[in-house]
Amino acid sequence: MNLCSPGTTQCGLFATYGPYVPACKLIIRRDIFQEPRLRQEQTICTAVECQGVGLHSGAPVSLRLLPAAAGSGIIFRRTDLDGFEIEAVSHNVARVSYATSLMKKGVLISTTEHLLSAFIGLGIDNAIVELDNLELPILDGSARPFVEMIHKAGIRRQRRPRTYLRIRRELELREASKFIAIYPANAYSVSYAINFPHPLIGRETFQVDLSDGNYLRQIAAARTFGFLHEADAMRQQGLIRGASTENAIVLTRDDLMNPPLRFEDEFVRHKVLDLIGDLALLGKQILGNVVADRAGHAMHTALVSRILKDKTLWEETTVEDLSRSTSPTTEQTAEKLGNAHPI
Ligand SMILES: [Zn+2]
DSSP states (O other), X not given: OOOSSTTOOSTTOTTOOGGGHHHHHHHXXXXXXXXXXXXXXXXXXXXXXXXXXXXXXXXXXXXXXXXXXXTOOEEEEEGGGTXXXXXXXXXXXXXXXXXXXXXXXXXXXXXXXXXXXXXXXXXXXXXXXXXXSSBOBOTTSSSHHHHHHHHHHOEEEEEEEOOEEEXXXXXXXXXXXXXXXXXXXXXXXXXXXEEESSTTOEEEEEEEESOTTHIIIIITXXXXXXEHHHHHHHHHTTOOTTOOTTTSEEEOSSSBSSOOOSSXXXXXXXXHHHHHHHHGGGSSEEEEEEEEESOOHHHHHHHHHHHHHOTTSEEEEOXXXXXXXXXXXXXHHHHHHHTSOOO
């Protein structure tokens, strides 16, 4: 879907505007402050569904995405438990180890990060996510199938102005050799470093500015990964019961079981994907620069709760607020926003 040209936001028009990218960019630059898709919240046009298995539970699950009213955010709904709803927000975060799970009144929704990452990457603010089991389907191990579902549904602008969470002061968290921080910035960008003692990984770093369609091109297709020699121990802990070479990159001691990689540095790109999904639990699109070094789901979600606890770290802003200011920084921000989330 291309939301750059006026009047092209109807459902079902996605993926037909490839050749017009330069024109699309021209429109954005000419009309930064009038770009409605950045000013306003978005949802999907129609319901879409898929089936799969949970990565850790191995449980079969049907997943359905539905449009939601402006201001509602992302809401998970357990159709197998009388439609019990859990909002995708920080205070519902429960277990966080190899995946991020939400829990409310004892009801669990597990492995939420890849779908939430796709929602952020495509600029979806509001949606209902129905599932009939406790864990989201892992599909191919990346966010790409979710992106395709959202594209299939179409994206609809809503009337409500979108509120961004704009970082004003830095916050740094350390835990032994792990590090995560967020700094003020004029757009949403992520920088990640990992270090695994494996000949195909080692120290990998990746930096991405989540504008100009970079999420779709550079992040969405990166798959989760695991080490074959850890698989038995993890299964005994009740983990990765649904894992296979169809939904994860499987590493032997010195090679891959299921080549090829989609990117040479697919491992660190997947960490970026996870981080974006976990930070979605802030409940708003972010204007800030996130830096992570060997962090994981626990540190990602710790950053979210620390940010939300200290209201001096951030402010809420809309494109309208930004366009009222005349400072160069603000104009730059609006321009960055103008290039965000091409679909
Ligand atoms: Zn992941």
